[in-house]
Amino acid sequence: MIHVSQLTKYYGDYAAVRDVSFDVAAGQVVGFLGPNGAGKSTTMRVLAGFLTATSGTATIAGLDVFWDSVEVRRRIGYMPESCPLYTEMRVNEYLHFRAGIKGVYGRQRKQRIAYVLERCWLNEVERQLIGTLSKGFRQRVGLADALLANPPVLILDEPTAGLDPTQIRSTRNLIRELGRQHTILLSTHILSEVEAACDSVIIIHRGRVAVQSSLEALKTRHGQQEHLVMVLGGLGDPNDFRGVPGVMDLRITPSATPGTTRLRIATSEMAELAPRLCMFALEHHWQLIEMFVDRPSLEDLFVEITEEEEASVGV
Amino acid sequence: MRPTLSLIRREFSAYFFSPIAYVAIALFLTVTAYLFCLTLLMLTERGPDGVSYSMELLVNNVPFWLVFMAIPPLLTMRLFAEERSTGTLEMLLTAPVRDWQVVFAKYVACYIFYVLMWLPTLLYLPVLTDWKWWTLECGIDPWPIFTTYLGVACAGAMFLSIGMFVSSMVKSQMVAALIALFISMLFVVVGIWRPDLDTSDLPYRILFYFTVPLHFERNFGRGLIDTRHLILYGTVAFLGFFLTIRSLESRRWR
Structure with missing residues (x-):
């Protein structure tokens, strides 16, 4: 579903992402993992069509993110990091507007808005100004927006950042459930989240892919037994x-x-x-x-892998 | 087309959520009302005083141009700068709409607001044209009024387009407004400063090409439509529009 090959992105002289290649099969929930500044957000922004890559290609559902940008954007629901929203709009107004620009109209628009409000537990704040919502509710509005057009692919950049433990748990469950209908790429640096919600994991470090495999394979491969x-x-x-x-x-x-x-x-x-x-x-x-x-936690593996990488790069 | 309509609706309604728009309208209407009063006094004056064309005083006047120059930057400063500083631009540019649709929608929304701002001045027209309600005729030739409004509509398109372009370049609304004001000033300053030049001299003719107040003083205000001016406004508006799209696009590869 998502295919990235040799993607490179430079900001001036600084390489945020170098030669990243990975694949995400349809119907999978993949955790995109890495320390801060590893290039997670940059990669996701390229996939969502907000940035263009310096070199390399990426396709979503067989469409190139550069050449067919608008078509690709129709097929993904993207939730940026920190979830910027128009604070002066009400939740339902905002969703109405987003449905409009995503090409969802008429009866379908009503249905989808009702569905996402229900799905993301937003019914109680439907008429509230977004500016008055707490961080947790805003994240949910962002998630609701990503779900609006019922896209086959969801790209979620740190969907649980800044939430309290109960909210994290419910968001995680929601992602699990959504994973049955959508292909999901979600980034995080919280490892327990990946363990709880994802089928497989891509670890990115210093702009390169360090590991891509399923969680099980990852644990056995790294020879850490119980x-x-x-x-x-x-x-x-x-x-x-x-x-x-x-x-x-x-x-x-x-x-x-x-x-x-x-x-x-x-x-x-x-x-x-x-x-x-x-x-x-x-x-x-x-x-x-x-x-x-x-049992070795993903945490240990993560530290081990990133340290290995650093040693091999010679830093 | 429908996504563009959604965008226009949101952009237009966003004006009414911020105080700046109300300030701009209030300022503009106060100044035009004052000038209307002045015109009225002149028109009813006995003797050789008075105005030769109905809207002459409204547009050949330093306070008017100061306000006219200051208002487009106030309307355009938030268009992109606000979205950039709050980060909502990312949401907008990852939605399935093309860059030109976003730019077009924002421009149209802000132009509609500009037109809306001018609408109340139509109330003065029955007086300025000496409209006779019982015969439905104008006592004063309405043509100069029509050309003045045409000039206002086109010159506004130019100033708004400049402001929009500047807004797409910077993150701070304040900076956007100031830079746009400065650029707009280049088109207005000669009309305020009024250099003592022979009107047949080359320097004057060059200045005349791009000085909007002079266009109104010599042509639009008198009922003349000089296409050179309309072409200038149209070209600059188009250029601003084009550059805004490019500037938005450059966000992606920078």
């Missing part, structure tokens, strides 16, 4: 645990509480090993204080 972490009280030699069958590797890591030992155990048979370790601990008079499975 670890079993045990916090033990007692005076024995923790290295005894190496003898338990199934323990592949054991590291003793610093523990937060004094007088306890923290073990980080690598294994391939998580389910079987845990009870065995418990038995072993009891038999050898250890106090088992805590035991849990440590």
Whole structure:
């Protein structure tokens, strides 16, 4: 659905995006991830037709964003970062106006406006001036606007920035639901969001694509397995645990509480090993204080990937 | 076409949300009303005083030109500068409308407002033409009035177009207004300054080409339609329109 190849954008001498290529298949929700200033917004602006690329091409639904800009814009719902709106208009007036310039008229216009008001929980503020709305409501108006013409592709630039935790959760759910009907490219630098809402992820760093893959593949590819972490009280030699069958590797890591030992155990048979370790601990008079499975978070992966990138660039 | 209508409607209604428009209308109507009173006094004066053409005093007059010059920048300053400073331009330019449609809609909206501003002055016409209600005839030749209005309509198109172009270049409305005012002044200043030149001299003829008050004084106010002036207004208006589209387009690749 979205196809970007070797996209480069210079602001003067500064390359905001360098040689970025990626694909988004129809019906996917893709998280576009990267630290601040990585080039996320620039890439999205190029896709939405607000900026033109210095070189490279991008197509949406088979149409070139440069040559068929207006047709492309008909097919996308774009929500810019920080969501600028006409503050002197009322919510329904604004949506009416946006529907007009997006070519939605007549009965359809009424239906779509009613639908997006409902969908984005805007019914209660329908008659309110946009200028008097809180940040969260404004974001929703922006999202409602993106949905107005029922476009096949949604490009959302930081849809949850500046929202409170409940709003973030509901927005996330909404995006999940919308993902059934639309192809969505959403940018963020909040990783838990990507984990919660997206099928796959594109990590962009210093204007380049560092990784593009599904979330699952990303975790396994980066070789970070799950670890079993045990916090033990007692005076024995923790290295005894190496003898338990199934323990592949054991590291003793610093523990937060004094007088306890923290073990980080690598294994391939998580389910079987845990009870065995418990038995072993009891038999050898250890106090088992805590035991849990440590899964690598996207956060760790992200840091790892961006650091790798930096090392390879030689910065 | 319908997206353009939507845009025009929003741009036009946006004028009534800001105080500037009301200030502009009030200022303009106060000055024209004052000049109308003056004209009335002159017309009813006994003796050799008076005016030779009905709208002569209205348009051959320094206060009028100062106001006339100041109003288009007030109307155009917000067109693009406001959208740029609040960031709404991004929303507008990513909607499925072409750049020229946006520019056209904004220009038309602001021109309609300009026309609206002039409409109340039509109330003076029955007096200025010495309109006789019972015979439905004019006591004074209405032609100079018609040409004056034609000149006003065309000169306004030029000044508005200049203002719109400036607004598309800058982010601050204040700066937009000041620069537009400065450029408009180039077209007006000779009419206020009135250099002591022989009207057949080359310098005067050059100045005359682009000095709007002189056009009104010598041609439109007297009932003459000089196409040279109309062509100047039309060309500059078109140029401003064209440059605005280009300036908007350049946002994209900059």
